[in-house]
Amino acid sequence: xxxxxxxxxxxLIAAVSYAKLxxxxxxxxxxxxxQNIWPIFAGGSSRDLVNCFAYHKESNLIxxxxxxxxxxxxxxxxxxxxxxxxDMDGNFKWGRFFYNVSYAVSDxxxxxxxxxxxxxxxxxxxxxxxxxxxxxxxxGTSKNFLSMEYFLTSDTVTPDYKTFGAIYYxxxxxxxxxxxxxxxxxxxxxxxxxxxxAP
Amino acid sequence: MNIFxxxxxxxxxYLTGRYQGNASIMRFNxxxxxxxxxxxxxxxSIIRAWTQVPLDRHFYACGDFETAYAxxxxxxxxxxxxxxxxxxxxxxxxYSTFSGTNALATASKQDRCFGVSFxx
Numbered sequence: 632x633x634x635x636x637x638x639x640x641x642x643l644i645a646a647v648s649y650a651k652l653x654x655x656x657x658x659x660x661x662x663x664x665x666q667n668i669w670p671i672f673a674g675g676s677s678r679d680l681v682n683c684f685a686y687h688k689e690s691n692l693i694x695x696x697x698x699x700x701x702x703x704x705x706x707x708x709x710x711x712x713x714x715x716x717x718d719m720d721g722n723f724k725w726g727r728f729f730y731n732v733s734y735a736v737s738d739x740x741x742x743x744x745x746x747x748x749x750x751x752x753x754x755x756x757x758x759x760x761x762x763x764x765x766x767x768x769x770x771g772t773s774k775n776f777l778s779m780e781y782f783l784t785s786d787t788v789t790p791d792y793k794t795f796g797a798i799y800y801x802x803x804x805x806x807x808x809x810x811x812x813x814x815x816x817x818x819x820x821x822x823x824x825x826x827x828x829a830p
Numbered sequence: 831m832n833i834f835x836x837x838x839x840x841x842x843x844y845l846t847g848r849y850q851g852n853a854s855i856m857r858f859n860x861x862x863x864x865x866x867x868x869x870x871x872x873x874x875s876i877i878r879a880w881t882q883v884p885l886d887r888h889f890y891a892c893g894d895f896e897t898a899y900a901x902x903x904x905x906x907x908x909x910x911x912x913x914x915x916x917x918x919x920x921x922x923x924x925y926s927t928f929s930g931t932n933a934l935a936t937a938s939k940q941d942r943c944f945g946v947s948f949x950x
């Protein structure tokens with residue numbers, strides 16, 4: 632079966648069996664698909680949101696991330712952040728849900744290519760706290776995962792965070808050459824801005 | 831809310847989005863987080879997307895203007911999409927709104943902008 636037919640069939644069944652499609656690694660993308668199959672749908676029977684959209688020129692991939700509560704898309708019906716990559720013919724290259732030990736990353740709030748364009752900086756929430764990831768775009772794996780916790784957090788002090796798409800990963804600072812993340816989010820309704828050295 | 835760099839000044843970054851009820855743009859020093867300038871757009875409620883011109887002092891951004899400011903239902907509140915071009919010193923070059931009727935919705939003016947791109 633060539634890729635065009637395969638992609639078309641996959642698109643047709645996407646709405647009913649996306650969880651299976653997600654793990655489908657047997658797609659052969661060596662063939663050239665001359666028929667673009669757009670639009671591409673991803674999600675399930677409940678709420679699905681897109682908060683992150685980026686195009687990576689070198690790999691020719693479109694990266695999409697967001698949040699879902701669809702149990703027929705995510706592993707469970709609670710909030711799950713997701714991220715996937717499409718090639719220009721609409722074929723799924725990889726897709727991921729993320730976990731911080733036993734806690735699901737509940738939201739991918741935004742993303743942006745790093746300053747050198749080689750990786751994707753992702754901002755989200757996990758365990759009700761802001762999280763930052765650097766993604767390997769070709770493989771769909773996280774190069775690093777950072778979870779932020781307010782230093783006064785305790786049983787009685789639990790800040791409420793709201794994360795959006797405000798992330799920028801500067802791989803080489805103009806002053807000292809070090810890599811830094813720049814983030815902004817709401818903590819207890821106050822706008823916070825963070826500069827954080829990357830590992 | 832977005833953070834983006836300046837293509838011709840690597841010592842600063844911009845924070846865009848919504849602040850105190852209005853669309854806003856803030857320009858900060860990278861090294862110490864000091865605010866260089868802040869633009870508050872009275873005729874926009876939020877900036878959702880931006881794009882830059884390589885090796886140029888200008889950028890484009892878009893979002894929308896919630897005309898009935900106090901509306902608490904996002905599905906019925908009226909929105910007008912807006913786009914503008916700004917220079918990196920905060921000077922607004924032009925600003926334009928666009929909207930139309932929505933035959934499928936009960937509420938009119940449901941126009942919002944979620945993406946903008948520059949093609950050289």
